[in-house]
Amino acid sequence: xxxxxxxxxxxxxxxxxxxxxxxxxxxxxxVLSIIGSSGSGKTTLLRCLNFLERPQGGVIRVNxxxxxxxxxxxxxxxxxxxxxxxxxGLVFQSFNLFPQYTALQNVMLAKELLAKxxxxxxxxxxxxxxxxxxxxxxxxxxxxxxxxxxxxxxxxSGGQCQRxxxxxxxxxxxxxxxxxxxxxxxDPELTGEVLKxxxxxxxxxxxxxxxxxxxxFARDVASxxxxxxxxxxxxxxxxxxxxxxxxxxxxxxxxxxxxxx
Amino acid sequence: MxxxxxxxxxxxxxxxxGFVQTLKLFLVTLIGAVPLGLIISFGSMSRFKPLSxxxxxxxxxxxxxxxxxxxxxxxxxxxxxxxxxxxxxxxSGRFMAAAVAFIFNYxxxxxxxxxxxxxxxxxxxxEAGLVLGMTRTQIFFRVTLLQMIKRIVPPMSNExxxxxxxxxLARIIAxxxxxxAGQAFMKGSQGISGAIWPLFFTAVYYLVFIGILxxxxxxxxxxxxxxx
Ligand SMILES: Nc1ncnc2c1ncn2[C@@H]1O[C@H](COP(=O)(O)OP(=O)(O)OP(=O)(O)O)[C@@H](O)[C@H]1O
Ligand SMILES: [Mg+2]
Numbered sequence: 106x107x108x109x110x111x112x113x114x115x116x117x118x119x120x121x122x123x124x125x126x127x128x129x130x131x132x133x134x135x136v137l138s139i140i141g142s143s144g145s146g147k148t149t150l151l152r153c154l155n156f157l158e159r160p161q162g163g164v165i166r167v168n169x170x171x172x173x174x175x176x177x178x179x180x181x182x183x184x185x186x187x188x189x190x191x192x193x194g195l196v197f198q199s200f201n202l203f204p205q206y207t208a209l210q211n212v213m214l215a216k217e218l219l220a221k222x223x224x225x226x227x228x229x230x231x232x233x234x235x236x237x238x239x240x241x242x243x244x245x246x247x248x249x250x251x252x253x254x255x256x257x258x259x260x261x262s263g264g265q266c267q268r269x270x271x272x273x274x275x276x277x278x279x280x281x282x283x284x285x286x287x288x289x290x291x292d293p294e295l296t297g298e299v300l301k302x303x304x305x306x307x308x309x310x311x312x313x314x315x316x317x318x319x320x321x322f323a324r325d326v327a328s329x330x331x332x333x334x335x336x337x338x339x340x341x342x343x344x345x346x347x348x349x350x351x352x353x354x355x356x357x358x359x360x361x362x363x364x365x366x
Numbered sequence: 367m368x369x370x371x372x373x374x375x376x377x378x379x380x381x382x383x384g385f386v387q388t389l390k391l392f393l394v395t396l397i398g399a400v401p402l403g404l405i406i407s408f409g410s411m412s413r414f415k416p417l418s419x420x421x422x423x424x425x426x427x428x429x430x431x432x433x434x435x436x437x438x439x440x441x442x443x444x445x446x447x448x449x450x451x452x453x454x455x456x457x458s459g460r461f462m463a464a465a466v467a468f469i470f471n472y473x474x475x476x477x478x479x480x481x482x483x484x485x486x487x488x489x490x491x492x493e494a495g496l497v498l499g500m501t502r503t504q505i506f507f508r509v510t511l512l513q514m515i516k517r518i519v520p521p522m523s524n525e526x527x528x529x530x531x532x533x534x535l536a537r538i539i540a541x542x543x544x545x546x547a548g549q550a551f552m553k554g555s556q557g558i559s560g561a562i563w564p565l566f567f568t569a570v571y572y573l574v575f576i577g578i579l580x581x582x583x584x585x586x587x588x589x590x591x592x593x594x
Contacts, residue, residue, distance in 0.1 A: 155497050156496075156497075157493055157496065157497065183501065183502070187499045187500075187501065188499075190496070190497060190499060191499045193497070194497065195497040197490060197493070197494065199490055201488070201490040201491060201493065201494035202494075203491065203494070203509050204513065204593045204594055205512045205513065205516075205592075205593045206593075214498075214500075214508065215495075215498035215499055215500055218499075218500055218504050218508070219499060257592065257593050257594075258593075258594075259593065259594035273498070274497075274498075277498060277499065
């Protein structure tokens with residue numbers, strides 16, 4: 106069974122149709138790269154998966170369970186949406202770290218707030234806190250930030266911030282981790298360290314959806330590639346198919362801009 | 367000089383009493399205007415257009431006219447025009463009227479500061495909290511609030527210091543605050559008349575109080591400097 110299925114996702118802002126009948130599925134431990142020109146709807150798609158936008162049409166399933174169905178009437182209550190969105194993690198282009206917290210606190214905060222909802226929280230407070238802290242420290246160490254845990258975001262470089270943001274998303278153990286152009290806000294010399302971390306996650310069989318303009322990286326890390334244009338999926342296949350032998354004229358045009366430039 | 371030394375205890379006692387009124391008006395205004403300003407800022411940010419338009423118009427009128435006129439209208443309008451002197455007579459009635467005028471006026475100024483503070487926190491902060499499964503309440507208290515406070519402390523400090531000095535406007539409806547008390551010795555009070563120095567001496571009260579406030583607010587600002 107696929108870990109993620111998206112069927113016939115449609116999203117409009119006012120009269121502008123931004124996503125037009127988007128369908129794809131993803132197996133566990135697969136990495137999906139989404140490429141496409143600016144304004145083609147890549148960010149909107151990730152935002153729909155993370156419940157930041159509500160599609161007007163379509164169904165989203167995780168492990169066979171319907172987490173979103175536009176046809177379902179009646180609004181879901183906040184608690185239900187919160188539970189469902191935890192299947193997904195999202196790493197933003199601009200990090201969106203919480204500036205008043207240290208790197209370690211950024212990674213721990215959401216987990217601690219969730220832990221408070223456990224029935225045995227009061228009794229095991231200290232123990233739970235220590236567990237969460239140890240886990241967060243391990244995650245940051247894995248990200249190569251062992252000596253940066255007590256720093257505030259403004260004391261970190263862009264590449265370090267993005268790695269904290271990745272650790273923060275991983276702390277909640279999402280089934281699927283989404284990245285929206287994780288290196289676009291970075292100086293070129295800092296993109297490598299972030300891509301290396303994502304590469305490492307792929308090696309650990311993390312299921313990921315990665316929107317990126319780094320074509321070489323997309324080709325290298327992905328098991329599946331989607332090329333989007335104007336709200337449609339124009340082409341979809343393995344990296345070899347999409348990059349090596351694109352069938353569609355629009356894909357060829359798009360890729361040629363990268364190979365030449 | 368000798369005369370002044372003789373008059374000093376009398377004057378100080380009088381000015382102290384006046385300054386207590388000044389302080390009371392200052393504190394009551396702060397306590398009322400800080401929360402009321404938040405409500406007004408929510409009104410002016412409302413997605414319900416008629417409400418935000420109405421709120422913005424009220425704020426524009428209040429900020430666009432002198433506080434002194436507002437004081438006079440609020441104090442005299444009910445009695446003279448409506449024939450219903452709701453404020454009652456005496457010092458307590460004047461204080462009530464002054465407090466209402468000050469609270470409303472300052473709430474309008476504060477609301478604009480809050481609005482700027484709230485809108486300056488990037489929407490990405492809220493979104494990051496949401497995708498991490500936090501509730502809106504948790505996001506407000508754990509993520510956005512402190513960032514808002516950091517941004518509003520400097521402009522609020524300015525307004526608060528202005529408020530200290532603005533309390534003297536209440537003299538226009540004869541509220542017996544510190545300047546009123548100082549001026550009394552020009553006209554004649556407690557056996558002292560024609561003395562202008564008590565009036566000048568009131569400045570010391572303001573200077574000391576504003577000095578203390580500046581230090582306290584500066585500390586608060588410094589406390590929040592650990593993040594950006
Ligand atoms: N909140 C919104 N309201 C109105 N239009 C929007 C909104 N968000 C996105 N759009 C529009 O939807 C279209 C797709 O935007 P989206 O951000 O998904 O593109 P993208 O593929 O991520 O582009 P980029 O590569 O520049 O990040 C654009 O035309 C954009 O203007
Ligand atoms: Mg985008």
